Amino acid sequence: MLLALSLEATPSMAHQYVVGDIEVVHPYAPPTPPGVAMAAGYMEIINHGKEDDRLIGGKVYFAHDVQIHQTVVENDVSRMRRLKDGLVIPAGTSVKIEPMGIHIMFADLAEPLVEGDSQSATLFFENAGEVKVEFAIEHPSSGVMDGMHEEGMHKEGVKMEGMHH
Ligand SMILES: [Cu+2]
Numbered sequence: 001m002l003l004a005l006s007l008e009a010t011p012s013m014a015h016q017y018v019v020g021d022i023e024v025v026h027p028y029a030p031p032t033p034p035g036v037a038m039a040a041g042y043m044e045i046i047n048h049g050k051e052d053d054r055l056i057g058g059k060v061y062f063a064h065d066v067q068i069h070q071t072v073v074e075n076d077v078s079r080m081r082r083l084k085d086g087l088v089i090p091a092g093t094s095v096k097i098e099p100m101g102i103h104i105m106f107a108d109l110a111e112p113l114v115e116g117d118s119q120s121a122t123l124f125f126e127n128a129g130e131v132k133v134e135f136a137i138e139h140p141s142s143g144v145m146d147g148m149h150e151e152g153m154h155k156e157g158v159k160m161e162g163m164h165h
Helices: 002-009 144-156
Strands: 016-019 022-029 038-047 053-060 063-074 077-082 087-089 094-097 102-109 118-125 129-137
Touching: 016 129, 022 118, 038 063, 038 087, 053 063, 087 094, 094 102
Parallel strands: 022 129
Antiparallel strands: 016 022, 022 038, 038 094, 038 102, 053 087, 053 118, 063 077, 063 102, 118 129
């Protein structure tokens, strides 16, 4: 009990969730200013199994849609592409979802993300199924500038390809 309380009080501590062969390490999302429609989420995903798995989506209460995006820079313009087939987590490997690469996109936010909070989410994996996690709302511990850059991108409404409305 005391341990659980102290973990909640310090969201920047490492936290991880295991379901089947899938381990989700330290999911977090940078805070958003009021009025911003989108937020990005990051984490490390480890596949301890002997078969590939695939992150195919998720569900949260603070946003209406959870997508998997990839940021690509073409001709000095950053664009986000939706990975419609999800993100493969190869057997026996660790995939880091970090700023300026692949990210979880929380689209159409219902409320701003407040630094120091934590937000529950369910991630859907093809094989492992549902993994319930808590996203710590915090800035990246390293590469802060990258994180700020990406938040700025979302704020300004970067062109998105392959999005359905
Ligand atoms: Cu995105």
